[in-house]
Amino acid sequence: QMELVNKFDNALAGVTGDGGSTGVVVNSGNRQTTGHYWVMQACPDEKAHSHEPTGDQHDKTQLNIGDEAPEGVDALAGRILAMFGPTRGFVAPAYVPGPHCNTRGLTALGKHLITAMVDKGMIVDPDHMSAAAQRSALDLLQTTVAPRERARAAKAKQPARRPALISSHSWGNDVIYQRIYALDGVVAPRTANATTFSDSWAQHKAWAAANAPKGYDFGLGYGADTNGLGGQPGPRSKPRTKLAYPQAGWRAPIGGVTLRQQRSGLKSFDINRDGVAQYGMFADWYQELQLAADEKHAAQGGGKAILADMLNGAETYLSMWERGVYGANDCVRDGSMPQLEDLHAALGLNVEGFLTAIGQPSSRDGSAYRYCAQGKDGEPTVVDVQFDTAGTASGVRPAVDASVHAAGVTAPAIVGPATGG
Structure with missing residues (x-):
């Protein structure tokens, strides 16, 4: 997995x-590293077509010298503003009113790298790229x-690899997240207090339901940005419970481990007071997420x-x-579906060889992979490929109580059928 x-x-x-004010600091670092400030301009008026996702598609709004930061300017940002203002060193940028869009998008070298990453089965993470670069990256993957x-x-009569794609910690925008789901990717929102994160969960689940391929298995990670500098979730504001x-x-939801309130010396850590x-x-935080979801999103299933x-x-x-490395098995008549005899011919292979x-099965349990x-x-036809205790494919049998639609995962419509060499 790699960010560009x-x-x-x-x-x-x-x-x-x-x-x-953080942008003031980092923008100065961009000037020091690249020789230029971010070239942020007013975003172009890009109205989405009726069939496209809608939402924010801009970059982070920048401050100018003399602007009042909503959160106040901290001491470090103030020192940098004083050092690199109009009379010190070099002239600070003057930006038009936001929202802003970086004029620098995805370069030809960036496109080459993304294509090479897919060829190697690597995961593409468009986080932190400009809105223009993210659009270009997903256009490249999609079209x-x-x-x-x-x-x-x-x-080649082989399973088709599907570009592996993730937004790992909410450095994209609403449209990008929806397009990632449409491309069979995953999204891990940035950590936040339990109430805010439960809102993100409900929103992302709705986006996945509306945009992801049929049969998409929804799961949600979280991007904690554990680099030592990234802030972590604070306590909830006025929770009912x-x-x-x-x-x-309490018992952990997996593993049977008993968890207790953490104490270090005389300090007892309480998420209600201290956050993470x-x-x-x-x-x-995982326990608190369930309380927050019960309070705000009971209709979506709440804490459970x-x-x-x-x-x-x-x-x-x-x-x-796995789809990016081995390809996916889709129940579609486009030439990519394996022949039943292909599965029999692959018996005797280990899991990786199979x-x-x-390609990736549509589902699996501890002993069998299900394929179309x-x-x-x-x-x-839907079949189960059995594996023995050594992890070797040992048999093919008809799947019990399975239809093509129940077992298969249809390919995203945006990909379309194969058209030749």
Whole structure:
């Protein structure tokens, strides 16, 4: 997994920037590193077509010298403003009123890198790229790379790799997140207090339901940005139900571990008061997420639903990556569906060998992989491939109580059928 940019423009793409007084500091770093400030201009009037997702598509709004920062200018930002103002060193930029868009998008070298990443089965993370660069990156994956992969797979009679794609910590925009779901990718929102994060969960689940391919397995990760500088969630404001810390502790949702309120010396950490004051308190945060979801999103399943989706986050991440490495098995008549005889021919292979030959199954349990395959009559059939205790494919049998639609995952309509070499 790799981001093309982080804080400073580079030869691959422009950045979305930081806002507020933090942006003043980082923008000065961009000037020091690249020789230029961020070239932020008023965003073009880009009205989405009726079939496209809608939402914010701009970069972070920048301050000018003399602007009043909504959160106030901290001491560090103030020193930098004084040092690099109009009379010191070089002239600070003057920006038009926001919202702002970085004029630097995805470069030809950036496009080459993304294509090479897909070829190597790497995960593309567009976070921190400018809005223009993110649009170009997803356009490239959607209209060029994915169709190329399907055409290549159909010609070689192999599973089609699907570009592995993630937004890892909310450095995109509303439209980008929806497009990532449409491309079978995953999104991990930036951590926030439990109330705000539960709102993100409900929003992202709705976006996935509206945009992701049929059969998409929703799961949600979280981007804590654990670099030592990124802020972590604070306490909720006026919750109806506070997190209780029972003397006996509580059982973790997986693993059977008993968790208790953390104490260091004389300090007892309480998420109701301290928020996530240290990384060990994410266990408390998971408990608090359930309370917040019960309060605000009971209609979406509340605490039980958000916990299930969070615990499924690792599986959906690995499945997304697996599709990028081995390809996906889709129940569509476009030449990519394996023949039933192909599955029989792959018996005796280990798990990796079988995935390489046939692609990702539509579902799996501890002993069998479920696939859609084409029988001798040309019709799709659903089968289970069994593996022995050594992890070797040992048999193919008809799936019990399974239809093509129940077992198969239809390919995203945006990818389209294979069209040749």
